[in-house]
Amino acid sequence: MLNELVQKSRSYRSFKAGAIIPRETLLELVELTRSCPAAMNLQPLKYRLVTDEKERSALLALTRWAAALSQKLPPEGHEPTGFIVICHDTAIASQKPIFSIDVGIAAQTIMLGACERGFGGCIIGSAKAEEVSSLLKLPETVTPVLILGLGVPDERVVLTEAKDGEVKYYRDENNTHFVPKRPLEELIV
Numbered sequence: 001m002l003n004e005l006v007q008k009s010r011s012y013r014s015f016k017a018g019a020i021i022p023r024e025t026l027l028e029l030v031e032l033t034r035s036c037p038a039a040m041n042l043q044p045l046k047y048r049l050v051t052d053e054k055e056r057s058a059l060l061a062l063t064r065w066a067a068a069l070s071q072k073l074p075p076e077g078h079e080p081t082g083f084i085v086i087c088h089d090t091a092i093a094s095q096k097p098i099f100s101i102d103v104g105i106a107a108q109t110i111m112l113g114a115c116e117r118g119f120g121g122c123i124i125g126s127a128k129a130e131e132v133s134s135l136l137k138l139p140e141t142v143t144p145v146l147i148l149g150l151g152v153p154d155e156r157v158v159l160t161e162a163k164d165g166e167v168k169y170y171r172d173e174n175n176t177h178f179v180p181k182r183p184l185e186e187l188i189v
């Protein structure tokens with residue numbers, strides 16, 4: 001059921017050590033995006049799969065996870081075991097805001113596909129784009145936009161109802177991660 005999948009597909013920031021997400025799975029997830037809607041059907045998005053261990057840790061060092069929390073995430077030894085870097089290719093279309101919507105659609109499609117296959121991860125927007133480009137030796141026309149860190153989640157994430165507009169995520173003493181979501185009646189205008 002879609003509802004179940006959407007509920008289960010949370011942002012996970014700690015992963016089971018050694019539970020490598022296979023490159024073929026990453027390819028399957030990118031394959032899913034080929035059927036996504038795309039503004040003007042131009043499809044300017046490109047994807048870089050990062051599976052090599054050294055490249056993974058170098059990429060991880062360029063990203064910021066859960067800036068709102070004081071603890072270091074992902075914890076040592078619980079890093080993502082694969083990444084998909086969503087990029088925009090200006091050789092196809094210049095980088096207009098409308099294409100950010102394509103990026104969001106692709107990102108959520110990948111995250112849902114990962115969840116359905118027993119994986120999970122986190123969408124990372126906070127990254128040093130220029131350094132990511134040079135680390136991954138991306139062609140000049142290809143700009144990294146969003147990074148998806150993936151693996152087998154090993155933490156508990158719980159959705160709660162936001163009260164009085166308080167939407168900051170937090171963790172309890174058991175390291176359970178709570179994510180307040182605004183109630184339905186507040187979403188309807």
Ligand SMILES: Cc1cc2nc3c(=O)[nH]c(=O)nc-3n(C[C@H](O)[C@H](O)[C@H](O)COP(=O)(O)O)c2cc1C
Nearest residue numbers: 010011064065066067122123124125126157169179
């Ligand atoms: C566009 C976008 C950018 C994000 N960037 C980051 C990020 O840089 N670092 C991070 O830890 N989480 C990032 N997140 C994850 C959000 O913090 C997360 O979606 C939010 O806390 C709600 O949790 P949930 O995904 O479990 O519902 C991002 C999410 C989106 C959609």
